[in-house]
Amino acid sequence: MKSIKRVGILTGGGDCPGLNAVIRSIAKPAMTYFGATVVGIEDGFEGLVEGRMRELTPKDIGGIIGVGGTILGTSTKGNPFQFPVDTPKGIEIFDYSENAIRNYKDWGLDVLIAIGGDGTMHIVDRFTNMGLNFIGVPKTIDNDLAATDVTFGYYSAVGVATDAIDRLHSTASAHHRVMVVEVMGRYAGWIALGAGLAGGADSILIPEIPFKWEKIYEHVLRRGKQGDRFSIVCVAEGAKPAEGGLVVKETDKKRTDPIRLGGIGDLVARNVSDATGLETRVTVLGHLQRGGSPTAYDRILATKFGAKALELAWENKFGYMVSLRGTEVTAVAVKEAILTLRTVPLNAQEIIAARAVGTCFGD
């Protein structure tokens, strides 16, 4: 067994409540019980390519369990195998994985624990195949990683979105309006489903159920006839009409996933207003969902994930990702973890329960 004396940590992809709790629960025991040096890599894989790394001290990791964001910084643009560089000819993509490997070796890392979403796990898999000692910790508010039942950050985001829906109810009912709230989630509807269910949204639109415009119009009009003169429509940014595609805000070649979603909320509000004559308003929650303090659940899950990652390092179980199965934190081979995205199954209990209370999914 390789003795672990130098542990690298990076956070990759979009930030997410709970990242600091993971960093803390890796670094504290690594320093305290194993006498290891912990090297923090700045801004995810971008920092690994560029050699922006520093040894962390106990002071760095004190008092961070409830702090949002990541003390290490992160980036959605630093895939070492497709590294974007601004050149006089425009953005060009280069393979800079050799730089990343050189920095990994120069800093004497025995293991690198990468905390990230599916983009990060794909990179972890490639470096693992090249013989480097990587361990993955799954994070994303989108909750779309297949090999874990839940990712930390998800319930924090759902909490923010639920609170927003609660607040929107006041204006919806006072002004008899249709209030559309657009939430994040990329190609999965978990956030919309969770917040829509918890907030009692009247319609929930998710990517997994392409919607028919007529069904939404009928639902808000029917509510009006029943005396409920307002509606809340919770729409996932990746939701799309049965006849039509994703609404994309912009594409950016530098990003690991070049597509930035956004705008479906506006489209829904405009069409509902045109078709029904009802007054509509739209609220796009955006990055509010990723900000702020993690919930108690996410702090606990993140802490358990970090501790497990360190345990895997000690056991030399490289190429594994920490995962939650039921109530148990376990590990799964990264190559299996990246096979598919975890979208909402059509028979999800949340969908069944929402339908039972009269929620419209636009189908």
Ligand code: F6P
């Ligand atoms: O993956 C997390 C997420 O917040 C998605 O829900 C969203 O589509 C995306 O990141 C937004 O990315 P950015 O912060 O780079 O605009």
